[in-house]
Amino acid sequence: MSDVFKPGLYAGKNVFVTGGSSGINLRIAEAFGEMGAKVAINGRKVEKLEAAVAQLRARGITAEGYPADVRDYAAVEGAIEAAVKAFGGPIDVLVCGAAGNFPAPVAMMSSNGFKAVMDIDVLGSFNACRAVFERMSKPGGVIIAISAPQAQVPYPMQAHVCAAKAGVDMLMKTLAMEWGPVGVRVMSIWPGPIDDTEGMQRLAGDPDVKAKVEKALPLQRFGTKDEVAQLALFLASPAAKYITGSVHNVDGGMSLIGGNLLSM
Numbered sequence: 235m236s237d238v239f240k241p242g243l244y245a246g247k248n249v250f251v252t253g254g255s256s257g258i259n260l261r262i263a264e265a266f267g268e269m270g271a272k273v274a275i276n277g278r279k280v281e282k283l284e285a286a287v288a289q290l291r292a293r294g295i296t297a298e299g300y301p302a303d304v305r306d307y308a309a310v311e312g313a314i315e316a317a318v319k320a321f322g323g324p325i326d327v328l329v330c331g332a333a334g335n336f337p338a339p340v341a342m343m344s345s346n347g348f349k350a351v352m353d354i355d356v357l358g359s360f361n362a363c364r365a366v367f368e369r370m371s372k373p374g375g376v377i378i379a380i381s382a383p384q385a386q387v388p389y390p391m392q393a394h395v396c397a398a399k400a401g402v403d404m405l406m407k408t409l410a411m412e413w414g415p416v417g418v419r420v421m422s423i424w425p426g427p428i429d430d431t432e433g434m435q436r437l438a439g440d441p442d443v444k445a446k447v448e449k450a451l452p453l454q455r456f457g458t459k460d461e462v463a464q465l466a467l468f469l470a471s472p473a474a475k476y477i478t479g480s481v482h483n484v485d486g487g488m489s490l491i492g493g494n495l496l497s498m
């Protein structure tokens with residue numbers, strides 16, 4: 235069997251994570267760092283970003299933080315360029331993690347609210363991918379988008395997220411076709427309900443709602459950030475070197491049970 239998974243798997247690799255100041259994305263950055271990578275994280279709020287970088291460094295990880303709104307191409311490009319300079323080499327793994335979410339039915343959502351999520355998720359992912367392309371290891375680069383089951387399962391109160399995540403997945407699949415020939419693999423991950431995240435706090439913060447959601451899930455519990463990070467570590471590794479253009483759910487079976495789950 236593969237001898238891929240051992241300490242130092244990502245030594246010498248440079249990882250850039252958008253929306254990396256907290257939650258699933260921060261855990262992903264940390265997990266790559268624990269396996270030896272240098273990690274750059276980006277976020278909108280400077281204080282939150284600095285705290286996250288301090289947390290990574292306290293664990294002995296080489297980490298940098300670059301404030302930028304992923305909706306602003308020049309800012310994202312500047313952040314990625316700064317990481318390349320700081321680390322002295324191209325980006326090996328880009329994680330497009332920045333995402334927006336709030337629960338709202340369409341009849342109570344403004345055009346600007348819909349646009350905010352579309353722009354953060356779809357345009358933001360495009361911007362990061364576009365900016366990284368000239369600054370990525372080729373061959374060998376890997377791009378992972380943190381998408382969601384909403385990309386394929388329609389959920390009431392999530393029209394903006396459903397539209398955005400479907401867009402993100404199609405962007406990733408198209409990039410997998412365009413950039414496969416130069417050795418860049420591109421994939422999506424669908425986390426389901428994950429404990430201790432801002433997204434789940436917004437969608438299922440009430441303990442009664444959480445209990446109902448857990449009961450409905452095939453695996454009967456929320457997932458952990460670590461369970462998502464482990465999938466990212468696998469997908470970016472040589473063990474996954476024939477995988478591209480694919481979507482990988484780590485969702486406790488959430489995507490199997492239909493869209494009324496979150497309208498509870």
Ligand code: COA
Nearest residue numbers: 333334335336337338342343344345346347350351432433
């Ligand atoms: N319900 C309805 N509309 C909302 C809303 C809510 N809970 N939260 C924000 N909006 C609307 C705003 O009213 C505004 O529309 P308007 O100008 O017509 O009033 C629009 O969204 C943009 O809000 P604003 O605060 O100006 O922009 P923003 O760029 O900060 O984006 C979020 C707002 C909510 C999209 C963004 O801050 C966000 O998603 N944060 C949470 C991140 C998160 O949880 N990520 C995990 C994803 S699973």
